[in-house]
Amino acid sequence: MLLKCNPGLEDVTALEAEEEYQGRxxxxxxRKGRGRVIVEAETPLIRPLFRMRSIHSAAILLAEERVGYGxxxxDKIADIARASGVHRYIPQGSSFAVRAERIGEGHEYTSMDVARVVGKAVQEAFQGEYGYLPEVRLGAPGVAVVAEVDGDVFRVGVAIVGERSGHRRGYRVYDHPAALKSTLAYGLLRLAGARDSSVILDPMCGGGTVAIEAALLYEDARIICHEKNPRHVRGALENALAARVAGRIEFIVGDARRLEEVLGEETVDYAASNPPYGIRLGDPTSVRKLYSKFIPSLYNVMRPGGRAAIVTTESNHAVTVARRAGFRVAHARKVRHGDLWVSLLVFEKPG
Ligand SMILES: C[S@@+](CC[C@H](N)C(=O)[O-])C[C@H]1O[C@@H](n2cnc3c(N)ncnc32)[C@H](O)[C@@H]1O
Incomplete structure (x- = not known):
């Protein structure tokens, strides 16, 4: 199977897959940095996939071969698609569409070219077997054929989960302008090391994605969704109601530069958040000013041994301020957030 996830969090997906499939x-x-994890399940069970919170989609992988960049x-892609037997996954009377992607640079062809040749190959193979052409339906097809070129490797398969991308969870009724993908929110919580029966804080929770993911993951945690803009807090509440977890989250309107005033000192075990980005605010200096107050305040509310994960475009400044406040940098990596590669940092308050 081919699992697609947030680029930079492939190891988190591999771990979650192992947990959900319990060794099977x-x-x-x-595929580090590519948002791809290839797995072989002992049983053809797909139910665990529906429980997975780190994947955008999953496909049955039918063929994978090197095709090159030229x-x-x-031609090779067409031959591989024809021989893969993907057409046999289209029930007679049903429709299909090809969802093509190209990952990496240097190809002399586009994802549209891939979609075109694979679509034609699937039609020809289907017609050869059943005597007529299958219907192509681009919106809501019966079967979505996944075709992708990842570097010089071509893969073809059939989508089984997430024709509508998995990170667009059904609960997003309030669209925060800078909402985090729920898969990235999940990754933040996992890399912070969050657990059940602990206190989990998103100090700048916006539309509440991190808090809602935490409530969906942990049954018995105290989850705090803290944000300065009352409109976003109302939106976060609406989202939490849609996710049916509103009763398990505390919503607080407040300033993340003065967390201790509301939460008290040493009250939080784990924090996960995406503070505003300088690039998106149009002024990195205002973000640096915010970090200079927010990170020490976060330090004050964390319990010794507690860990906080953030995504940021201002990693040098964040690390400097965090160290000055007393945090240790427990982990750092790059993750893809929309069209940017940003830093995911995990700070730990020494125990
Ligand atoms: C990038 S957004 C968070 C989006 C959120 N993770 C979501 O998925 O909807 C950053 C949020 O930080 C909030 N914020 C900025 N400065 C703040 C402060 N001093 N205290 C609390 N919240 C703040 C903004 O209002 C904004 O909603």
């Missing part, structure tokens, strides 16, 4: 799964390849790759 083998990790074949973790335009002659398109």
């Amino acid at each position: 799964l083998r990790i074949v390849e973790v 335009s002659d790759a398109l």
